[in-house]
Amino acid sequence: GAVVSQHPSRVICKSGTSVKIECRSLDFQATTMFWYRQFPKQSLMLMATSNEGSKATYEQGVEKDKFLINHASLTLSTLTVTSAHPEDSSFYICSARGGQGDLSYEQYFGPGTRLTVT
Amino acid sequence: AQSVTQLDSQVPVFEEAPVELRCNYSSSVSVYLFWYVQYPNQGLQLLLKYLSGSTLVKGINGFEAEFNKSQTSFHLRKPSVHISDTAEYFCAVSLMNTGFQKLVFGTGTRLLVSP
Numbered sequence: 001g002a003v004v005s006q007h008p009s010r011v012i013c014k015s016g017t018s019v020k021i022e023c024r025s026l027d028f029q030a031t032t033m034f035w036y037r038q039f040p041k042q043s044l045m046l047m048a049t050s051n052e053g054s055k056a057t058y059e060q061g062v063e064k065d066k067f068l069i070n071h072a073s074l075t076l077s078t079l080t081v082t083s084a085h086p087e088d089s090s091f092y093i094c095s096a097r098g099g100q101g102d103l104s105y106e107q108y109f110g111p112g113t114r115l116t117v118t
Numbered sequence: 119a120q121s122v123t124q125l126d127s128q129v130p131v132f133e134e135a136p137v138e139l140r141c142n143y144s145s146s147v148s149v150y151l152f153w154y155v156q157y158p159n160q161g162l163q164l165l166l167k168y169l170s171g172s173t174l175v176k177g178i179n180g181f182e183a184e185f186n187k188s189q190t191s192f193h194l195r196k197p198s199v200h201i202s203d204t205a206e207y208f209c210a211v212s213l214m215n216t217g218f219q220k221l222v223f224g225t226g227t228r229l230l231v232s233p
Binding site (some may be wrong): 114 | 135143150154159160161162163167169208212219220221222223225228
């Protein structure tokens with residue numbers, strides 16, 4: 001149980017275009033989803049937290065107009081990188097939380113999406 | 119400010135040897151502690167967690183960790199490693215003042231197991 005999927009796993013896009021990444025909780029309802037960014041050989045940096053049906057909360061320094069997050073249902077959150085530039089190239093990972101009791105403090109991670117902007 | 123420090127960026131070890139990956143944290147509020155493993159080009163998998171109770175926590179794949187409040191540490195150990203344990207290991211904390219909602223990650227330790 002507690003499987004999180006991401007689609008696509010890899011995407012290459014041209015500079016100036018927009019890219020949408022999907023994050024789905026497959027076997028549980030995710031009350032909260034998180035989006036992280038990971039640069040090569042570095043740690044995960046939290047970009048934003050989203051709760052179903054409400055606006056995402058962005059971390060300091062993250063441009064909300066550039067990284068659009070939608071959490072339309074309890075099983076789906078999307079991250080859209082708008083007007084992508086080469087510096088947006090990175091590994092984007094989502095996680096979901098939705099258990100009860102002690103499990104509510106666990107985050108289940110997706111496999112990640114590697115974005116390359118040319 | 120809260121932070122997580124993993125002092126070793128890389129730990130080389132021979133197969134079947136014991137290993138300890140170090141993690142220290144700083145926080146003025148109560149924390150929950152986690153260790154995650156990441157295999158190449160994959161997401162993170164939870165190895166173990168400490169929320170409360172016994173300070174010695176056992177996880178998957180034969181790993182265990184011990185919470186030491188006085189030393190603000192949560193070191194990860196395994197008595198005998200396998201080649202398949204080669205991966206990146208991340209220590210993380212969640213903080214009471216965020217309702218234990220958010221995770222703050224350390225910089226990671228790459229475990230390299232050789233024959």
